[in-house]
Amino acid sequence: MSNNRIPYVQNLVVLQNKAKAAMAGRWDPNAKNTAKKYNSIDDVESFFKKNSITRIKAVVESVIDRTTMKRLLLYERNMILFYLSLIRCPPEDSDLGDEAKFFVEVRLLQKDVEVTLEGVLGK
Numbered sequence: 001m002s003n004n005r006i007p008y009v010q011n012l013v014v015l016q017n018k019a020k021a022a023m024a025g026r027w028d029p030n031a032k033n034t035a036k037k038y039n040s041i042d043d044v045e046s047f048f049k050k051n052s053i054t055r056i057k058a059v060v061e062s063v064i065d066r067t068t069m070k071r072l073l074l075y076e077r078n079m080i081l082f083y084l085s086l087i088r089c090p091p092e093d094s095d096l097g098d099e100a101k102f103f104v105e106v107r108l109l110q111k112d113v114e115v116t117l118e119g120v121l122g123k
Contacts, residue, residue, distance in 0.1 A: 038072065038079040047078075048120045055114040058082075063109055065092055066100040071115065085118055 020027050041047045058071040061079065066089040071082045090096040 039077050041078050041080070044120050048117055052117045055116055058113050058115050060108045060111055060113060063101060063105045066090075066097065066104055069104075069108065071113070073115075082115065 019025050023029070025031070057074045059074065061070045061072050063069050064081075067084040067087050069082050069084075070079060072079050089100045092101075
C-alpha cells in the first residue's frame with residue numbers, strides 16, 4: 001500500500017498494531033477459537049445407510065453449478081457436496097447455463113431445505 005493511506009485505514013492499522021502489542025483478540029494465545037467447525041464424514045457408506053431413509057434438514061451454503069451445491073446438514077453439522085437428481089438443465093457452456101445457475105441460487109442459496117440421500121459417489 002502507498003504512503004498516502006486514507007485516514008480511516010491508517011486508524012485501522014494503528015488499532016491493529018495496538019491489539020497485536022496487547023496480545024488481544026486473534027493475537028491472544030489463550031483465546032478460544034470461535035471459527036465455525038464442520039464435521040467430516042469418515043465412513044460415507046455407513047452415513048448413507050443410516051440417513052438414506054429420512055429427510056435431513058440442511059442449509060444450502062453455496063451453489064457450484066446448476067445441479068451441484070454445498071450443503072450444511074444441520075443435525076450433525078456435516079458439510080457435503082450434493083448433486084440434485086432428476087433435473088434437466090442446459091449445459092454450463094451454453095447461453096442459458098449461467099442463467100440456470102442463477103435460477104438455482106435465487107431459490108436455494110442460504111435457505112433451509114430438507115434433503116433425502118439417494119446414493120454416494122465412488123471413492
